[in-house]
Amino acid sequence: MKHPCESCGMPIDNGTYCQYCVDETGKLQDFAVRFERMVQWQERRGSPRAQAERETIEYMAKMPAWKDNPDLLARLG
Numbered sequence: 001m002k003h004p005c006e007s008c009g010m011p012i013d014n015g016t017y018c019q020y021c022v023d024e025t026g027k028l029q030d031f032a033v034r035f036e037r038m039v040q041w042q043e044r045r046g047s048p049r050a051q052a053e054r055e056t057i058e059y060m061a062k063m064p065a066w067k068d069n070p071d072l073l074a075r076l077g
Contacts, residue, residue, distance in 0.1 A: 005017050005018035005020075005021055006063060006064040006065040007021035007028060007034060007063055007065040007066065008020065008021055008034070008038065008063065009059075009063060016028075016065075017065065020037070021034060021065075028065060031066065031069050031071040031072060032071065034060075034066075035056060035057075035060065035071075035072075038056045038059070038060070039052045039053050039056050040052075042055060042056060057072065057075050057076060060072055061076060
């Protein structure tokens with residue numbers, strides 16, 4: 001049964017994080033890396049940079065992996 005990655009929400013079969021959210025050792029990538037990659041994904045879909053950043057922060061704030069992250073909280077103001 002699939003469940004969401006706790007970092008990005010992508011459906012996964014097992015584990016906590018999807019293959020895109022972990023480094024080569026299986027550890028969750030740091031906030032800056034995940035944030036930038038998620039913003040770039042939004043930009044590829046046509047969102048302007050400022051909008052992509054804002055939407056990514058709002059989305060990440062809802063994800064278990066990031067909701068209490070100090071870097072995210074600082075961006076939320």
